[in-house]
Amino acid sequence: MHTLSRRTLAGLLLGAAAAPSAARAQANFPTRSLRMIAPYAPGGGVDTSARLLAMPMGAAMGQTVIVENRPGAGGSIGAAEVARAAPDGYTVLLDALGHVLNPVLQKNLPFDYSTAFTPITQLLIWPQIFLCSPRLPVRTLPEFIAYAKSKPGELSYGSSGNATAAHLAASLLFSRAEVTLEHVPYRGGTPALQDLLAGNVACLFGTVASSLQFAKEGTLRPLAVTTTSRLAALPNVPTVAEQGFPGFELNEWNGLYAPAGLPVALRDRWYNLAKAALADSNVAARLEGLGAIPVGSEPAAFAAFVVEQRTKMQALVTQTGIEIG
Numbered sequence: 001m002h003t004l005s006r007r008t009l010a011g012l013l014l015g016a017a018a019a020p021s022a023a024r025a026q027a028n029f030p031t032r033s034l035r036m037i038a039p040y041a042p043g044g045g046v047d048t049s050a051r052l053l054a055m056p057m058g059a060a061m062g063q064t065v066i067v068e069n070r071p072g073a074g075g076s077i078g079a080a081e082v083a084r085a086a087p088d089g090y091t092v093l094l095d096a097l098g099h100v101l102n103p104v105l106q107k108n109l110p111f112d113y114s115t116a117f118t119p120i121t122q123l124l125i126w127p128q129i130f131l132c133s134p135r136l137p138v139r140t141l142p143e144f145i146a147y148a149k150s151k152p153g154e155l156s157y158g159s160s161g162n163a164t165a166a167h168l169a170a171s172l173l174f175s176r177a178e179v180t181l182e183h184v185p186y187r188g189g190t191p192a193l194q195d196l197l198a199g200n201v202a203c204l205f206g207t208v209a210s211s212l213q214f215a216k217e218g219t220l221r222p223l224a225v226t227t228t229s230r231l232a233a234l235p236n237v238p239t240v241a242e243q244g245f246p247g248f249e250l251n252e253w254n255g256l257y258a259p260a261g262l263p264v265a266l267r268d269r270w271y272n273l274a275k276a277a278l279a280d281s282n283v284a285a286r287l288e289g290l291g292a293i294p295v296g297s298e299p300a301a302f303a304a305f306v307v308e309q310r311t312k313m314q315a316l317v318t319q320t321g322i323e324i325g
Helices: 006-028 045-061 073-083 098-105 141-150 165-177 189-198 208-217 264-279 281-290 299-320
Strands: 034-038 065-069 091-095 117-126 128-132 156-159 182-185 203-207 221-225 252-259
Touching: 034 045, 034 073, 045 065, 045 091, 045 117, 045 208, 045 252, 045 264, 045 281, 073 091, 073 098, 073 117, 073 252, 091 117, 098 299, 117 264, 117 299, 128 165, 128 208, 141 221, 156 165, 156 189, 165 182, 165 203, 165 299, 189 203, 189 208, 203 208, 208 221, 208 281, 252 264, 264 281, 264 299
Parallel strands: 034 065, 034 091, 156 182, 156 203
Antiparallel strands: 091 252, 117 252, 128 203, 128 221
């Protein structure tokens, strides 16, 4: 007959006592304000998404969801804040493409992106538009590629920064087109667009949030979009894929995460809140105006998507030689 030591018995009793307490805490969740970490500066796409969704999510929970901007190091500083937070449902991360790109480009991170988080849902897709200066004698993507090849070393392209979605899309396109343009990285999409408007760079990829209005007005010339099908907002602008680059797709996107170890019940609570927020009529109208595509994928599907995207980013970085510097 086996006997239990006093220490083992005490541990079992403590665990049994703690289980109902944890269950009660989850049942009563939330009892205080919550934090949504946006690992980029105010005013950008991640910040816009976070502030747009935080209000209806907080209203549904009866608590305030406070958006905290923790920018720096390509989003990894804010991600680290969430990685070390308690998995109690009170801290979540709204991140962008950098979530799957940083582990490929950044060395000696203080956490492992693949194990430090609980994926909750892919929230939004932010398509990109390939825009050129209307001063150029081109009206299609093939015409632009031919024009660039006729002027080797003369053209440059802007981006919102090194190793951003805009930089990745341009590097992939020009690599496949076998054409070379000089990369001019900026500190964000707005200054890059300003220089394109001024004619200081020939082209760039910009998210719909920052570029759609210029494309509609004709102040910049839209040559292609990065989605697999045309955008409702720009029905006459073909995709990159249908202009000689089959399979091309590289969009910015936002996902919602919590620290690793989040109980399933709390994960599902956040998922359902996110889905409801995306379906909110005011939110939906705002997103449509910005050109964003709501997703709201289930947690398991999103987890698989993150793994797939990380693999794709590794291959893309290897192919293009992109560095974060």
